[in-house]
Each structure stands twice: as structure tokens, then as C-alpha cells.
Amino acid sequence: ETGVTQTPRHLVMGMTNKKSLKCEQHLGHNAMYWYKQSAKKPLELMFVYSLEERVENNSVPSRFSPECPNSSHLFLHLHTLQPEDSALYLCASSQTPNLGEQYFGPGTRLTVT
Amino acid sequence: QKEVEQNSGPLSVPEGAIASLNCTYSDRVSQSFFWYRQYSGKSPELIMSIYSNGDKEDGRFTAQLNKASQYVSLLIRDSQPSDSATYLCAVSGGATNKLIFGTGTLLAVQP
Numbered sequence: 253e254t255g256v257t258q259t260p261r262h263l264v265m266g267m268t269n270k271k272s273l274k275c276e277q278h279l280g281h282n283a284m285y286w287y288k289q290s291a292k293k294p295l296e297l298m299f300v301y302s303l304e305e306r307v308e309n310n311s312v313p314s315r316f317s318p319e320c321p322n323s324s325h326l327f328l329h330l331h332t333l334q335p336e337d338s339a340l341y342l343c344a345s346s347q348t349p350n351l352g353e354q355y356f357g358p359g360t361r362l363t364v365t
Numbered sequence: 366q367k368e369v370e371q372n373s374g375p376l377s378v379p380e381g382a383i384a385s386l387n388c389t390y391s392d393r394v395s396q397s398f399f400w401y402r403q404y405s406g407k408s409p410e411l412i413m414s415i416y417s418n419g420d421k422e423d424g425r426f427t428a429q430l431n432k433a434s435q436y437v438s439l440l441i442r443d444s445q446p447s448d449s450a451t452y453l454c455a456v457s458g459g460a461t462n463k464l465i466f467g468t469g470t471l472l473a474v475q476p
Contacts, residue, residue, distance in 0.1 A: 254410070294369065295409070295453070295466040308463070342408055352397045352457040352464050356408035 255279040256357035258343050264363045265333065273328040273360050275343030283349040284326040286318060289340040289359070301326060302349040333364045368392065369456050369467035377473045384441040386470050388454030391435070396458030398430055398437045403451045403469065413439060444474045 255278045265271050277284060286298040300308030301320040315337075317329040326343055340361050344354040370389045378384045386400075397416050401409035415421045415428040415437065427440040437456075441448055451469040459465070 254408075292373075292468065294367075294468050297463060350457065350462050350464060352399045352455060353411055353414060354464065356410070359408050 254355045254357065256343060256345055256355050258341075258357035258360055260360060261358060262361045262363075264365060265330070266365055267333060267335070269333075270329070270331040272330065273341055273343075273362075275326040275328075275357055277324055277326075277343075277345040277355070277357075279345055279355060281345040281347050281355070282323055283346045283351065284320065284323070285344040285346075285354065286316075286326065286328050287342040287344060287356075289342055295342070299328075300349055307349055330362075333362075335364050338362055338364045367467070368465045369454055371452075371454050371467035371470045373468055374471040375473045376470055377475060378444050380444060380446060380474055380476050382444050384444045384448065384472055384474070386439040386441075386452050386454075386472065388437045388439075388456075388467055389435055390437070390454075390456045390459075390465075392456070392459030392461075392465075393432075393435060394459050395432075395435075395456045397456070398428070399455040399457075399464075400426075400428060400439045401453040401455060401466075403453060405450070409453055441472075444472075446474045446476050448472060449474045 288296045299318045319327040340359045343357040346354045400413040403409045413428040429438045453469045454467040457464040
């Protein structure tokens with residue numbers, strides 16, 4: 253256990269559905285991240301939050317909408333996704349933003365049908 | 366040119382041997398370098414960080430950094446089957462100040 257939890261662990265959704273991914277960190281960190289991991293591709297940084305403020309948005313399509321209500325919780329709201337959005341979505345946290353020493357949650361395996 | 370480049374493998378080594386994993390990066394101003402281990406079906410786990418040229422040892426793991434050659438490596442001594450995983454190289458502190466990952470090298474340690 254890294255101190256970062258994610259739910260759900262697996263999610264299957266249709267292209268017209270709306271769902272949310274949840275992440276919680278118990279490490280007292282000030283920065284949280286969403287990454288996308290697809291087969292044969294490097295981890296892709298999607299969003300960075302520092303003390304609940306979004307500091308990074310890497311040209312992610314608007315069908316992905318992040319929310320950070322406090323420094324311990326991070327959500328990723330999903331709507332009208334495409335099959336190519338199927339991937340492992342990883343949440344991570346670190347003491348300060350863009351620190352290389354990051355702690356990852358177990359991930360949510362998303363399948364879009 | 367990829368920002369962080371790794372051979373995807375698989376790299377197959379016999380149990381007890383030294384596994385050598387290599388990584389090159391393109392941003393010359395990068396400052397910090399990391400190795401993450403990812404078991405199949407699991408999330409990445411930080412195992413080593415290195416910030417200055419030379420070697421850094423931690424148990425069976427040694428990270429090596431050569432900034433002039435833009436090269437970082439990870440040596441695993443006395444490899445065990447439990448070391449079988451994908452090893453991700455990550456680099457930060459460059460022009461974008463983001464943590465950039467390579468695609469990873471799959472290591473298979475044969476008993």
C-alpha cells in the first residue's frame with residue numbers, strides 16, 4: 253500500500269455514459285496527478301493539482317474533467333468517452349508539484365465500449 | 366526523437382546474474398532522474414532516484430548517471446525472479462519541469 257487509493261479498480265462504460273474516478277491520498281502531500289497509461293506508450297500526464305488548484309492541463313480533451321475539492325481528494329469525471337480512451341488511469345501524489353518522487357495509486361482499468 | 370528512450374525488451378537474464386537497464390534522455394537541462402518498477406497489473410513504484418553524476422547504490426540496485434552523455438542506467442545485482450517487472454525511467458527538471466516517463470523495459474529473470 254502506497255497511501256494512495258483509487259476507486260473503482262475496474263470500470264466498463266458505454267460512450268454515452270457519465271462516470272467518475274476517485275482518488276484519495278493519506279500521505280499529507282500537496283500535489284496530486286492524473287496519468288493515463290496505454291499499452292506500448294509512456295505514462296501520459298493529464299492533470300496536476302497543487303493545493304486544490306489546477307496547475308497543469310496537458311491538452312486533455314474536455315470529455316475528461318478533473319475536480320480537486322481538497323488536497324487529499326481528486327476526481328476525474330468522464331463523459332462521452334471514445335473507445336481509444338480505454339486505458340489504465342493512475343492517480344499519484346507528491347510532496348510538492350512536479351516532484352519526481354511520486355506515489356501511485358493502484359489505478360482504474362477503464363474500458364469504453 | 367523521444368524525450369526519454371528505453372529499449373522495450375524483454376531483457377532476459379538468469380537468476381543470480383546482473384541485469385543492466387539503460388535509458389537516454391533528450392533534454393540536456395534535466396536535473397533529476399528516477400527508476401520506477403511496475404509489476405504486471407500493478408502501478409509504478411519508485412525504487413531509485415539520482416541527481417548527480419556517478420553511481421548511487423541501494424541494496425542490490427545501483428543507479429548510474431552520466432549527464433554529459435544524457436544517459437542513466439539501473440543495475441540489479443544477484444537478480445531474482447521477483448525482480449521480473451517493467452522498469453520505467455523518468456526524468457524531470459528539464460525545460461518543461463515535468464516528470465517525463467519512458468515506455469519501460471520488461472525484465473524477465475529466469476530461475
